[in-house]
Amino acid sequence: MKQSSHNLKQAYIQKKKLIRARLNDFKKIIRNEDDNRIFEELTFCICTAGASAKMGLKSVEAMRDILPNGSLKKLKMRLDGVHRFPNARPAYIIHTREYLKSEHNFKIKDLLKSFQDPLQRRDFFAKNKNIKGIGYKESSHFLRNIGFSGYAILDKHILNTLYELKVIKSTKPPTTRDKYLETEDKLKEFAYSIGIHIDELDLLLWSEKTGEIVK
Numbered sequence: 025m026k027q028s029s030h031n032l033k034q035a036y037i038q039k040k041k042l043i044r045a046r047l048n049d050f051k052k053i054i055r056n057e058d059d060n061r062i063f064e065e066l067t068f069c070i071c072t073a074g075a076s077a078k079m080g081l082k083s084v085e086a087m088r089d090i091l092p093n094g095s096l097k098k099l100k101m102r103l104d105g106v107h108r109f110p111n112a113r114p115a116y117i118i119h120t121r122e123y124l125k126s127e128h129n130f131k132i133k134d135l136l137k138s139f140q141d142p143l144q145r146r147d148f149f150a151k152n153k154n155i156k157g158i159g160y161k162e163s164s165h166f167l168r169n170i171g172f173s174g175y176a177i178l179d180k181h182i183l184n185t186l187y188e189l190k191v192i193k194s195t196k197p198p199t200t201r202d203k204y205l206e207t208e209d210k211l212k213e214f215a216y217s218i219g220i221h222i223d224e225l226d227l228l229l230w231s232e233k234t235g236e237i238v239k
Contacts, residue, residue, distance in 0.1 A: 028189070029189065029218055032189075032218065032220075032228065032229075032232070033218060033220075035228060035231075035232055036220055036224070036225075036228055039228060039231060039237065040224070042237050043224050043227045043228060043231075043237060044224065046227060046237050047223055047224065047227070050168060050169055050170060050171045051171035052171070053065065053169070053170040053171050054133065054136065054170045054171035054172065055171065057170075058133075059130055059131060059132045059133055060091070060092050062132045062133055062136070062170055063091060063092070063121065063124070063130075063132060064084055064088065064091060065166055065169050065170050066120065066132075066149075066155075066158075066166050067083075067084055067087070067091055067117055068080045068081065068083070068084045068166075068169070069158055069162040069163075069165045069166040069169070070113060070116050070117055070120065070156065070157040070158055070162070071083035071084065071107060071113050071117075072162060072165065073157055073158055073159075073161075073162045074108075074109065075107065075108055075109070079106075079107055079108065082106050082107075083103055083106055083107045083113065086102045086103060086106045087099055087102045087103065087117075090102065091117070091121075092121075095118075096114055096115060096118050099114035099117060099118065100114045102114075112157075113157065115156070116156035116157035117156075117157075119154065119156045120154065120155050120156050120157075123154035123155070127154070135148075136167075136170070136172075142172070142174055142175070143205075145167065145172070146160065146163050146164060146167060146175060147201070149163040149166060149167070150163040150201070151201075160178075160198070160201065160204040161177055161178055161179060161197070161204075164176060164177045164178070165177045168223065168226070173223050174212075174222060174223070175208075176207070176208040176211045176212070176222060176226060177226055177230075178197065178198060178204065178207055178208065178211075179230070180195070180197070181229065181230050181233035181234060182211070182226065182229050182230060183195045183196075183197060183207075184233065185229045185232065185233060186207075186210070186211060186214070186229075189214065191210050191211065191214045192207060192210055211225070211226075
């Protein structure tokens, strides 16, 4: 069934409590957790890109205890039979981890808080050639999942729903920064028009397509 603004508002009333609880869980990470936990969320997004959130979750579970210091060989072994790209993803994770250690002393939380501009914070992760395997979508996903606000995660579920709602004219994923920001602005305008915060709307749209409020 195609989505409508009315149906969306009704769904929001039913799911608001769960959605806000999930967003509150995210905010606790940047407030309370350490750099290893934050890196775990970055790893989740690296593993989700080109795959799925469930595959990302399973991948993190398989590698969690060795993420801070595990070798490429060990990470590959852990992802064998778990991820569709068991060789490429560990290479991305190791490269990113060693970059964050050598250039930023692995103080990821301090790095994140050093940005005053939310767009610059996302640009750092999306455009940085040493942060492997993620673009604007998964950089937005990462920042939202650790408690930062105002980023749209423009995956296929969100784009399909925005198209059904006539907010956008195509379901084609944005391929440049400018196109991403343009679509994100349209989502923000739509969120404002129906009185639902963009962070809540993002989870709502995703849950309407998948039946779940995951992350």
